[in-house]
Amino acid sequence: MLVSAKEMLEKAKAGHYAVGQFNINNLEWTKSILQTAQEMNSPVILGVSEGAGKYMCGFKTVAAMVEAMVESLGITVPVALHLDHGTYEGAYKCIEAGFSSIMFDGSHYPIAENIEKTKELVAVCREKGISLEAEVGAIGGEEDGVIGGGEVADPNECKMIADLGVTMLAAGIGNIHGKYPANWAGLRFDTLAAISEKVGQMPLVLHGGTGIPADQIKKAISLGVSKINVNTECQLAFAAATRQYIEAGKDLEGKGFDPRKLLAPGVEAIKATVKEKMELFGSVGKAE
Numbered sequence: 044m045l046v047s048a049k050e051m052l053e054k055a056k057a058g059h060y061a062v063g064q065f066n067i068n069n070l071e072w073t074k075s076i077l078q079t080a081q082e083m084n085s086p087v088i089l090g091v092s093e094g095a096g097k098y099m100c101g102f103k104t105v106a107a108m109v110e111a112m113v114e115s116l117g118i119t120v121p122v123a124l125h126l127d128h129g130t131y132e133g134a135y136k137c138i139e140a141g142f143s144s145i146m147f148d149g150s151h152y153p154i155a156e157n158i159e160k161t162k163e164l165v166a167v168c169r170e171k172g173i174s175l176e177a178e179v180g181a182i183g184g185e186e187d188g189v190i191g192g193g194e195v196a197d198p199n200e201c202k203m204i205a206d207l208g209v210t211m212l213a214a215g216i217g218n219i220h221g222k223y224p225a226n227w228a229g230l231r232f233d234t235l236a237a238i239s240e241k242v243g244q245m246p247l248v249l250h251g252g253t254g255i256p257a258d259q260i261k262k263a264i265s266l267g268v269s270k271i272n273v274n275t276e277c278q279l280a281f282a283a284a285t286r287q288y289i290e291a292g293k294d295l296e297g298k299g300f301d302p303r304k305l306l307a308p309g310v311e312a313i314k315a316t317v318k319e320k321m322e323l324f325g326s327v328g329k330a331e
């Protein structure tokens with residue numbers, strides 16, 4: 044059964060660790076993340092962007108696959124299925140499809156409109172027991188073709204959105220999606236500390252977890268970050284392992300062309316990445 048992210052994130056905030064959100068793209072991705080979470084006895088959030096949802100034949104297909112997989116693999120750790128950077132329309136589609144967690148990204152709207160739409164979704168999600176993530180201050184980099192400017196969130200605006208009753212809040216603190224450029228200035232801990240002070244117990248979300256140095260991740264967790272999104276890093280690991288397999292000519296040996304063999308090194312690479320992140324975030328052994 045899929046669960047809301049509320050309880051796992053409240054526990055994480057209280058226990059000073061973070062739960063990873065790992066984005067999924069297909070069956071192999073989903074299976075490797077779920078198996079690793081179970082092996083690590085860690086709660087986990089499966090992220091689905093609108094583009095990935097479309098790729099996987101719609102949110103209903105995704106929800107059906109994940110629910111069935113949790114059952115058939117005997118997964119007992121808490122699993123949340125979460126819409127990543129959802130539009131207003133996408134949020135409703137996922138609620139209907141059976142997602143247990145939603146992110147409504149209204150960061151590109153003027154703050155008044157972001158508040159109005161978030162408020163409406165708070166009421167709908169609360170009634171259905173679904174966790175809701177809101178965003179203040181666009182996060183830099185590219186997500187499904189949308190380029191964010193890498194804004195730094197206004198702590199007062201964060202407080203306004205947090206007070207609407209969302210479950211968790213994503214705030215831009217200099218983080219960006221995708222690979223970080225060599226001249227990246229690092230996370231803005233002054234802003235993070237100010238936001239944390241304003242929003243109190245609300246779990247904060249750090250997007251763009253790929254390539255943030257471990258010491259900065261740990262510091263962010265100590266300042267109230269309880270959910271960290273990882274997407275690009277699993278993609279890079281999968282691609283590198285697959286490249287190695289083909290460049291070594293393994294697909295030409297025996298039945299090496301069988302997709303179950305061809306994709307196996309990539310799957311192992313995703314598992315290793317997820318394991319490493321769970322260890323860094325401190326969520327290992329935290330599934331009750």
Ligand SMILES: [Zn+2]
Pocket residue numbers: 128182186220250251272
């Ligand atoms: Zn993001």
